[in-house]
Amino acid sequence: MIFPKIPLNEKERLEALLAYQILDTSPEKDFDDIVQLASEICKTPISTITLIDQDRQWFKSKIGLEFNENPREIAFCAHTINCPNQTMIVENALEDERFSQSSLVVNYPNIRYYAGVPLVNPEGFALGSLCVIDKEPRKLDDFQIMALEKLAKQVINLLELRRKNFQLIENHNSLLAKYRDLEQFASVVSHDIKSPLNNIMMLTKLLKENNKNQLDEDGNQMLDYIFTSSEELKKLVDAILNYYKHDNEIVDTSEKIRLNDFIYYVISILDTKNEFEFILPEKNHKIFSNKMALGQILFNLVGNSIKYNDKSKGIITVGFSEDQDHYMITVGDNGCGIDKSNFDKIFNTFETLGKTDRFHAKGTGIGLSTVQKMVQKLNGRIELHSEIGIGTEFKIFLKK
Incomplete structure (x- = not known):
């Protein structure tokens, strides 16, 4: 042998x-x-x-x-x-x-x-x-x-x-661990930033009120700038916290929703001065979906239609249709529109187009990424149609 x-x-x-x-x-x-x-x-x-x-x-x-x-x-x-x-x-x-x-x-x-x-x-x-x-x-x-x-x-x-399957699992677990670390970091940093920001805003406001007769025009403008900058940063921090909060939301429970009633509730929060004309479905349709997720979707889409409308008479239209498998909800406006070259960018987290809204505030780049995330959690998809100067329409397809 x-x-x-x-x-x-x-x-x-x-x-x-x-x-x-x-x-x-x-x-x-x-x-x-x-x-x-x-x-x-x-x-x-x-x-x-x-x-x-x-x-x-x-x-x-x-x-x-x-x-x-x-x-x-x-x-x-x-x-x-x-x-x-x-x-x-x-x-x-x-x-x-x-x-x-x-x-x-x-x-x-x-x-x-x-x-x-x-x-x-x-x-x-x-x-x-x-x-x-x-x-x-x-x-x-x-x-x-x-x-x-x-x-x-x-x-x-x-x-x-x-072997490739094990590599994918290892990569997935590694990315998941990094994501959790990032999530924790964002949460801790955001909370730690909010407290001093609130103090800065409060002290700036008090300083201006208590010394309004002693400050010249430049001094008042500087205090206004500090307050506005702090407010913008606070909005970004709040947006980050909301983004990670909703990322962990479980949306597998559905309940009956009367669509028009739900939209009126969203409008009452966003259009407090009744500045916009809203066109809603003729029928108060009954749908079954997750109220939290749908609320985030409508709140962000209607909110954007209000903020990025440059017309003297803003019109926002919410439409509804359904088939055997899906609900389709549309949110359209006659606002400033989005260039087609930016269609892929607007859903990216923290991606902004550098524009200010009708209130002269800059976007955080989180709202539409949250919309897309909620739509995906509801096993749906989102479509965008827009023309510069004409307006924008989002179509949301939600699986029944």
């Missing part, structure tokens, strides 16, 4: 094998199907997918064997990996000096015929073999050998899918 040689790249080969995280895993149907097919095509009672570990051969899948592993030193497949570019065939093990005295030949399972195709991964490392075994000397024809080699490639494809 001749013991198998250790490959020159053994250290790297073992590292590659471990990267698949497959050793000692439970049986899997995809692998079992391959060994079943290999046995049927080659008409052999035994077939295995073998992986060569440091001191053993381990069978990921097998037919016709009663054990799950063997010492590496007696493994036929340990010889196979030393010639990764060719199929190893032993027509009669009793006549082969490498195996004639092997316990696998003289005892159970009494191997006589062996054909093993190296399982070579994309980096060129032979991880093990797909093999068929018989208890009688024999030969395979060209078709059977070709089929066995193609099946071996499918084993590698399954291993690669497994």
Whole structure:
């Protein structure tokens, strides 16, 4: 008997094998199907997918064997990996000096015929073999050998899918951890910023009121600038807090909503001076959705229609239709419009177009990203139609 040689790249080969995280895993149907097919095509009672570990051969899948592993030193497949570019065939093990005295030949399972195709991964490392075994000397024809080699490639494809899946899981978990860290950082920083901002705004206001007769025009303008800048920063902080708050909201519960009643409630908050004309659906439709999520969607869309309207008579239209699977809600206006080149940008978090609204305030770039997030949580989609100087319409499709 001749013991198998250790490959020159053994250290790297073992590292590659471990990267698949497959050793000692439970049986899997995809692998079992391959060994079943290999046995049927080659008409052999035994077939295995073998992986060569440091001191053993381990069978990921097998037919016709009663054990799950063997010492590496007696493994036929340990010889196979030393010639990764060719199929190893032993027509009669009793006549082969490498195996004639092997316990696998003289005892159970009494191997006589062996054909093993190296399982070579994309980096060129032979991880093990797909093999068929018989208890009688024999030969395979060209078709059977070709089929066995193609099946071996499918084993590698399954291993690669497994490795990529683990990489995706690791990347997902890493990103999730980073996101949670960022979320916590944003929350802590935002809360820590709000308190001194409120103090700055309050003290600025008191300073101006208590010293209005002692300050000249420039001094008053400076205090106004400090107050306005602090107010803008506070709005951004509040927007960040709301963004992360709604990111964690669970919206899988639905309730009955009378659409017009709900819209009137949103309008009462946003248009307190009754400056805009609102056109609503003729019928007070009944829908079933998550009230919190829908409220965020309508609050931001109607709010934008008010803030970015440059017409002397602002008109905002809310429409509704439905089919068997979806509700469709539209929010349109006759405002300043959005250039088509910016359609993809406006839903990005913190992305602003550099415009000020009718109240001379800059946007935070969070409102529409929140809308998109809520729509996605409701298993819906959003469409945008807009023309500069004509107006903008958002179409929301919500799954029933």
